[in-house]
Amino acid sequence: MLEIFIFALVMMYSPGPVNMLSLFAGVSDYGWRALRFCAGVGAAMCLLFLATGYLGSSFMTGVLQGVAALIGGAYIAYLAVKIIKASFSSQHADRTPQNLTFVSGFLMQLTNPKAMVAVLPIVTVQFPQAQVEGLMILLMSVFLGAMAGGAPASYFVAGHRLKQAVLNPTIMRWLQRVMGVTLLALALQFLYNGYLLLS
Template sequence: MSMTSFLIYCVIVTFTPGPTNIALLSIAQNARRKEAFRYIWGVTAAFGVLLAASVMLNNALAAVMPKILAFMQIIGCMYILYLAYQVYKMDISGDSTKQAATFMTGFLMQFVNPKVWLFTMTVIPSYVMPYYKSQLVLSIFVLVITIVAFLALVTWVIFGMVFKRFLQKHLKMTNIILALLLVYSAIEVSGIIEIVKR
């Protein structure tokens, strides 16, 4: 097993912009740290659950994965577009931000995020299971990957809080840019780009 390749893959997937990270950046610049971390704990918990499910149900999931992904593309696209709308109309009053920054919204976001499904359902079967079979070792890898994802989320919160004053000074433009990035994520998640390329 190439540990370097495995770690690079984990870092690239978890640290690069995606629906969850973009939403978190918006939450971090409009909410208190407490709300942002509630959302992070929800995201992290769901991420860990999906990784554990991947380990336990590897063969069964491999068979139904194409059907699950097609469904998740539709649901995920709609949810991300809804999220984009919420980010676009978000203000610094905090009311809409607090509604978006809960443990449950962070948790549920992962279950409609095809990027997370693809990653969690492939990383351990592809990188780890060919070399390790022990449940203890597989559990350690689930924990390590979940910690990497948690650190990525915290990085996005820190970025949002460090640049909070700047982002709030240009709040409308920031919200528009973040909303457009989410719309782009929704288009990418929907599979439309692949269909157009054919």
Template sequence: MDSASFFIYCTVATFTPGPTNIVLLSTVHHRGARAAMRYAYGATAGFGVLLGLSALVNTILAAVIPAILMGMRLIGSGYMLYLAYRLYTMNVAVQADAPRNATFGSGFLMQFLNPKVVLFALTVIPTFLAPNDAATPAVAAGVLMITGIGFAAFVAWVLFGAIFRSLLQQHTKRVNILLAGALAYAAMMIWT
């Protein structure tokens, strides 16, 4: 496994703006860090469960149909290139209303309704973990590592909410180009 590509993909996918991060940013800005952290704990738990389910499904599929891994790698790298394109062309302007129900439960459920997280969970395991070591302990360690990266992203959005919002709005295009380039690099490195 190319560890650099794995880390870049996980970091960019979890730290870039998405529904969960936008809700966290809005919550910390309007209701404070404590309310946002309740939501972040729930989002982390949901993220971990979703990754675990993805690992289980992908491991079963790989055992039954080994050729599926190549297809999933193709889908994973294609999705990464799509995210890179979306980052390059998007205008990051946070305009979400402050959620009134930023609870553990709503953070948990958001992960199963968030297309960015679902697609990430379905592609990261077969793209980076399963092709290299399908052993259960190795995949479980990878799921825990990815969940930790996700939690770090959520905490970063909470801690730097107001500052990060301001920074993104001031340097939107530069940040997007940098993140898009990193994602495109990670997608290409899957095949080397």
């Protein structure tokens, strides 16, 4: 069972769009409201583990993964454009988009292809090997969902601690631009992967 947690830890805590947005929210002094975004991420992962654990991975077809990748890519591109636009406005240069809510975290993680890359091997290979079934699927899904919510929360706290190093507005504007371009690149990758899955 230790292998499940190690794999989940590596997959969930590696840099990705959700974790990077949380890091940036911490650096930008967005406030502890960003933790509701992290809770949404955890809830989405819990739901994905429950659905694939009880219904099986057969319902997550290539077409469904492609649609999720397209939706996720479009949403990430939207956030990237908002961040880049904010970097050119002096009054908002130090702020992240105001839509880091529970719902946005939930939807972003639910449509994040990286989430399914983490969920499917755990549910289809590691759960059966560890004899995780019945009620244990529910308990493991809740625990792994909490781990997933902890990933962006830890990035947020790290960003919050680093904010003193980047309080200069010029540095903040460039940080926003780099973050926006990085998210845009991720969005394009998601859109491309979605296109491949649907074609």
